Amino acid sequence: MATAGKNVAPPVASAPQPQKRWSRLRALKRVVQLGAVGAVGYGAYDIYNKRHPAEQKPFDPTKRTIVLLGSGWGAISFLKSLNTDDYNVIVVSPRNYFLFTPLLPSCTVGTIELRSIMEPLRFITRHKSRNVKFYESECTDIDPESKTISIADVSDIKGAVSNTTIPYDYLVVAVGADNQTFGMAGVREYACFLKEVWDAQKIRTRLMDCVESAGFASQTPEEVERLLHMVVVGGGPTGVEYAAELHDFLKDDLEVWYPELADKLKITLVEALPNVLPMFSSQLIQYTESTFKQNKIEVLTKTMVKEVADKEIKVMDANKNMVSIPYGLLVWATGNCPRPLARKLMARLKEGGQNSPRGLLIDEYMRVKGAQDMYAIGDCAFTKYAPTAQVATQQGKYLSRVFDGLARIEEGQNKKIHPFEYTHQGSLAYIGSDRAVADLPFLNGNVSVGGVATYVFWRSVYISHMFSFRNRFLVIGDWMKSKVFGRDVSRE
Ligand SMILES: Cc1cc2nc3c(=O)[nH]c(=O)nc-3n(C[C@H](O)[C@H](O)[C@H](O)COP(=O)(O)OP(=O)(O)OC[C@H]3O[C@@H](n4cnc5c(N)ncnc54)[C@H](O)[C@@H]3O)c2cc1C
Structure with missing residues (x-):
């Protein structure tokens, strides 16, 4: 005969009641629904904001002017994080867009279309608190003595003026690098x-x-x-x-x-x-x-x-x-390998210690060796880090903090600027x-x-x-x- 114990039902608490299970599932469904509504709402809000930028402050002659060369990873990361309340900014680049390079190989066979990985520069500059000037042109020369740069419109269509010189208080060089050919003909x-x-x-x-x-x-x-x-x-x-x-x-x-x-x-x-x-x-x-x-x-x-x-x-x-x-x-x-502009600058600053054929030498605050008020980030600089978007992005973000520190110091605050530290994400x-x-x-x-x-x-x-x-x-x-x-x- 079976023992009475064998027929005893297991304790009720160990098996979840169907009712409780349903209410948990309903709660989970509600959380997912709320999350989805939140994400869609945020997406719509973001899209609306992107298409309706706010009024921008005008150029302020009492503020210092940063001239930023380039519109790639380093430059855009810097620009995005920079507080333009503190500075006037002029961007010079022959490309009026940012290019998401990691997906470029997918565009060579049509997995992705090129325009999908391009972001017009105006979509970024128009959202800064102060008007950022952009000149679609190439910087052809940098004169660290007079603190001026020469720029040229290298596009097909040019106006009456296609070459000029602009002064800077601070120069940020983020012109990337050229393709290495080892000087091989063909x-x-x-x-x-x-x-x-x-x-x-x-x-x-x-x-x-x-x-x-x-x-x-x-x-x-x-x-x-x-x-x-x-x-x-x-x-x-x-x-x-x-x-x-x-x-x-x-x-x-x-x-x-x-x-x-x-x-x-x-x-x-x-x-x-x-x-x-x-x-x-x-x-x-x-x-x-x-x-x-x-x-x-x-x-x-x-x-x-x-x-x-x-x-x-x-x-x-x-x-x-x-x-x-x-x-x-x-x-x-x-x-x-370095671009012609970087090579020219390196030759000018040779006596100041620019002696590497691989790129501009900078210190741990991104300052270009041998020059005043000049910084370099990304592939144009030769550092111990690999030339990657990861490094350029972190350098750009870091440099915006340096400029924030400089602005606070100028206001009389006691601000300590720490050297750059790279965090490898893989x-x-x-x-x-x-x-x-x-x-x-x-x-x-x-x-x-x-x-x-x-x-x-x-x-x-x-x-x-x-x-x-x-x-x-x-x-x-x-x-x-x-x-x-x-x-x-x-x-x-
Ligand atoms: C196909 C490909 C895939 C990659 N994949 C990855 C990846 O998966 N992960 C990763 O971390 N890195 C990747 N990289 C590397 C990464 O793209 C670079 O390290 C990064 O672009 C460097 O940023 P940068 O700002 O220094 O230069 P860039 O992004 O090259 O930008 C340079 C900018 O300077 C402008 N410029 C050039 N000459 C002048 C001039 N004379 N005056 C003014 N402006 C000028 C250019 O038009 C451009 O806007 C990849 C690169 C390529 C090509």
Whole structure:
């Protein structure tokens, strides 16, 4: 006979009552609903505010004037954080927009449209408390003695005045860097860089031109092979991400629309070092290289480009043999070198201690060595940090605090300005087939992760780092559009 104890029901408290469970679910639903309403409300409020900027204070001759050179990561981060109640600001840049460079490789194959990652500068300057003047022009010279800069309108359409000089009280140099070519003839002529909007446009056009020319009537097999050989020089994040995007384009779209050519398209990545992505952990390097192998992207490490011609490059391979590699499209992503303006300034300040060929030397307060009232941030400065958007952004934000400190000191307050300290937030790279790699700081160590979940993380990080709600909306829309309809294969 069963014992009486066995038939006793378990204590009521240990099983949640259905009624309680429902009320908890209802409460959770309400929280989610309120959150969604709050987010939509905030989004609408933000959009309204962005489109209806408030009145701005005029230029104030009693305030000091900061001239800011550039409209990239460093400059915009500085401008966004700067309190313009304290200063007059003039921005000089040949680009009247900010470009979100990390998503530029996605634009070369049409996963994202270029305008989605561009933010007009006026959308930022018009929201500052004081009117910020913007001159779409290039700074051609800096005279630290007279504290003036020369600017030139380098756009196609010019007015009666296209060159002038402007004085500054403080100068912030944030002009970024040029593409490193190692002085090799043919690179600028035949290769495509991947730094600016027009580079991505050029790559997209040339890529489709190569594909269509390969499909031309009675095209020779050798030419088909050459035209469909896409060569990327440089195994850093830019080169790797471009090769990855190209692979996705091939798999998702070219195989559908060009079935007769798709299997002939070949991607080769050339890198002088023993591996790609040298800033990542060895585990992620291996993961990237094995993913590339699976995706049939050939990786030639320890291989140095020696000559660049219009249809082929000559390389010295790992065994020190000279090999010719015919190509249809050549993308050059081998890093940075100083821009002509920075070089000119460095030469002027040589006696003041500017003796590095790699960029402007600055101290831990971003002051340019050998100059008065001049600061440099981002890729134009040579520091112990990597030339990344992360560093440029933190330097820009920090410099705005320096200027805040200077303004308070001028008011007679006792303000201490601390030196710059960089906080590394991790490195991320997309490697194709919906996979990404991430090296993230964790406690006092590092976490290395790779795969599809990292790819979702990669996307969410980029979205959260975009400067405006508008950009986020456009990029998410582009991602959805290319998933649903495929990428556009028309040649512009
Ligand atoms: C394809 C690509 C992907 C990248 N991905 C990442 C990433 O994922 N994460 C990351 O941290 N970093 C990334 N980077 C690096 C990052 O973009 C740079 O480190 C960052 O742009 C540096 O900021 P900057 O302000 O110094 O220069 P930039 O952003 O290049 O801005 C320079 C500005 O100066 C202007 N300028 C140039 N010459 C003059 C002149 N003579 N007078 C006035 N203005 C001038 C330019 O028009 C531009 O507005 C990537 C870079 C590229 C190219």
